[in-house]
Amino acid sequence: MTIRDNYQLKNFTTMAIGGPARFFIDFESVKELQELLSFAKEHSLPWVVVGEGSNLVPADAGYAGIVVRNRIDFLKCKGSKVNVGAGANLFAAVKKLNQTGLAGFERMAGIPGTSAARYTAAPGPTARKSRITWSQSRFSTAAAFGP
Numbered sequence: 716m717t718i719r720d721n722y723q724l725k726n727f728t729t730m731a732i733g734g735p736a737r738f739f740i741d742f743e744s745v746k747e748l749q750e751l752l753s754f755a756k757e758h759s760l761p762w763v764v765v766g767e768g769s770n771l772v773p774a775d776a777g778y779a780g781i782v783v784r785n786r787i788d789f790l791k792c793k794g795s796k797v798n799v800g801a802g803a804n805l806f807a808a809v810k811k812l813n814q815t816g817l818a819g820f821e822r823m824a825g826i827p828g829t830s831a832a833r834y835t836a837a838p839g840p841t842a843r844k845s846r847i848t849w850s851q852s853r854f855s856t857a858a859a860f861g862p
Contacts, residue, residue, distance in 0.1 A: 716751065717741040724777065727784075728768040734777030743786045743802075755781050766802065792817065 718740050724733030737760070742748045748764075755762045761780030765771055785802035792798075792815050799808050809820040 716743070716747045722782070724771075724773040724782065728771045728773065730772065732775070733771070733773030734775045736778045736780070736782040738781040739784070740781055741784045741786045743788075745787075748783070751781065751783060767804065
């Protein structure tokens with residue numbers, strides 16, 4: 716887990732805008748996420764989970780809480796079943812799937828961000844056209860840790 720204090724969000728967002736976040740924390744496992752959300756709850760700090768900053772427009776005044784960046788990045792293939800970490804870069808995932816001979820994600824290659832952002836923020840017509848079935852999501856109930 717990497718923790719930055721008063722991190723300028725303009726250094727993170729695609730549009731290079733945004734003031735300081737009180738804390739900017741990268742997590743690489745569900746356990747780390749649970750730990751940092753417990754910390755946020757204990758200190759009554761608001762928090763928000765982000766991916767790569769491509770769909771983020773933070774205020775110049777910054778964010779008085781914790782910006783949590785998802786870095787759970789893996790891609791495992793077993794036959795036609797694929798497990799992708801929610802923090803995996805979508806383009807890198809598409810490229811790796813193509814290298815393994817699995818097709819169907821190509822329409823999403825130009826969409827910036829992480830694999831989780833694709834299915835949580837914009838699951839529209841591209842996903843329906845790709846003939847890919849999203850069969851399961853594993854996550855911690857973050858709301859239980861919320862402010």
